[in-house]
Amino acid sequence: MLLSPPHKPLTNGSEGTSVTKRGPAPADGRPWPWLVPAVAILAVFYAVPVLDVFRLAFSDATLIRPPTSWTAAPIRALLGNPALPEVLVTTFVFTAVNVVALQAFGLAIALTLVRGEARGLRGMTTFRTLVLAAWVVPGIANGLIWQMLFDEAPYGTLNSLLGFVGIGPVAWLSDPGMALVSAVIANLWQGTAFSMIVFYAARKAIDPVIYEVAALDGASPWRTFRSITLPLLRTAIAVNTVLVAVQTLNTFDSILALTGGGPGRATEVLALFTFNTVFYNLDLAGGSVLALIMFAVAMALATVIHGWLGRTA
Amino acid sequence: MKARLGDVATYGGLALLAVFFAAPFLWMLSLSLRTPAEIYLGAARLIPDAPTLGNFRHILSDPAFLLYLWNGLKLSAAGGALAVALAIPAAYAFSRLQFRRKQAALVAILAVQMISPLVILVPLYRWMGAMDLLNLHASVIALYGALGMPLAVWLLKVAFDAIPVEIEEAAIVDGASRLQVLTRITLPLARPGLASAFVLAMVTNWSQFLVPFILLERDGDWPISVAIFNFAGSVSASTTQLLAAACLVAVVPAVAVFVGLQRMIVSALVSGAVKG
Secondary structure (H helix, E strand, O other), X not given: OOOOOOOOOOOOOOOOOOHHHOOOOOOOOXXXXXXXXXXXXXXXXXXXXXXXXXXXXXXXXXOOEOOOOEOOXXXXXXXXXXXXXXXXXXXHHHHHHHXXXXXXXXXXXXXXXXXXXXXXXXXXXXXXXXXXXXXOOOHHHHHHHHHHHOOOOOOOHHHHHHHHOOOOOOOOOOOHHHHHHHHHHHHHHHHHHHHHHHHHHHHHOOOHHHHHHHHHOOOOHHHHHHHHHHHHOHHHHHHHHHHHHHHHHHOOHHHHHHOOOOOOOOOOOXXXXXXXXXXXXOOHHHHHHHHHHHHHHHHHHHHHHHHHHHHHO | OHHHHHHHHHHHHHHHHHHHHHHHHHHHHHHHOOOHHHHOOHHHHOOXXXXXXXXXXXXXXXXXXXXXXXXXXXXXXXHHHHHHHHHHHHHHHHHHOOXXXXXXXXXXXXXXXXXXXXHHHHHHHHHHHHOOOOOOHHHHHHHHHHHHXXXXXXXXXXXXXXXXXXXXXXXXXXXXXXXXXXXXXXXXXXXXXXXXXXXHHHHHHHHOOXXXXXXXXXXXXXXXXXXXXXXXXXXXXXXXXXXXXXXXXXXXXXXXXXXXXXXXXXXXXXHHHHHO
């Protein structure tokens, strides 16, 4: 339901989705006993901690000292922190560029794979495997690997390659603007697979008959893409946009390993800023305020998805 | 003819992308096989003149490094198993029982998936400190279980949905309870789905950095992800080849498992994405 085009019932292998196909539920079908473990986990590890973050955001707690007084001081202090606007701008740019680039890459790869498979071309699975392999690289290793590739010494990988073609060394990680570009490149390498899978699945769920009709009508590939593929992938793109935005917003280990947030604060995104505030500056109250911002953004985006699901379900 | 041209374009585009996606892996391999002297040759020496396995030998003969790998494996596997175990009852209820607000509850679980572990770690770190639960592998495993559960619920629900309900109804008519149906019929039939959910959770855990970095202070407790981060802080240009080897050793298990099982996992993800 979520990512398939809205116009068409599912034919993807197994059962259809729900209610209509199944017989009446047997009498011993009370859901609560089944839901207890999941609900308990969600309460202990998510709901209560989030409430505690709310509480701590109004305290003077540090990581090593419990709260003693309750004020809005941490919120005021944070809003007055000159680093905050810089961090928010960096976060916005990093997220926005990634959301667009990851999906453009993912969509292009997914459609190319589907085309290749339809033509019976060899090597499609190998290529898909390669993209997926980058996806499972641990974030820390991703940062370290790209740090070696971006090494600015004359023998650094990319710079020595560029040297061959006579392009001067690029300050991949020491120039503030370039460092953000480098962080985006590293994230693209790792993150594209997710969008690729989502779009691949959604594209496969489109009825092939529609494409046959378009071919009979002599529609050009571009026209087919514009008038069939893109409109039918609209829901998938919408939902994926939100998922990718949240993932990107929560990314920080690869940046930590790649640049440590530097130079200066050039690549310090909100998640990394929160991490540094709590676990390096030991400012628990301030970190809680930042965690609340992250939580609020994630939930706002989740609500957007919920709205879409409500309409398409 | 036109289609042929399209094929050429397809291969051309994919070849370019393949270079982008393969280069970091190949380059790590190249670096990790070099002697220190060859590191300074940069891209001029993609295939080292004198390839050596010495770097891997150096890394893997370090007992601490083997311990990091073992810790990583143990924490990821136990955390993944816990996530799946916690998800089974809820996923079964979502698949087989009718109740009010079911769709909303499912979306709520998806929403939970969006909360950064960082947000909940801030208070959890304090509580665990107060309850003396820091520096315990059990704490990390419990957190992995909680972090992995939401996605596992979705994947298992889809897996259960694919099992014809008639099979279960037959057993219920024969007098089996819901629990017996679940353990004797549904779970065995859902093995591929269970395996996919477990492997995905495990690979995610293997990548986890934040949770063990925050909860485990003792060097000997660390999984590989935390260890390579600390190792990277201590290397210089003259030991790049060792860091490359260490990164590869950290990356290869996850990639190997995923690539080996990718057909199963991708189909679980694809059906999850379409149906969810």
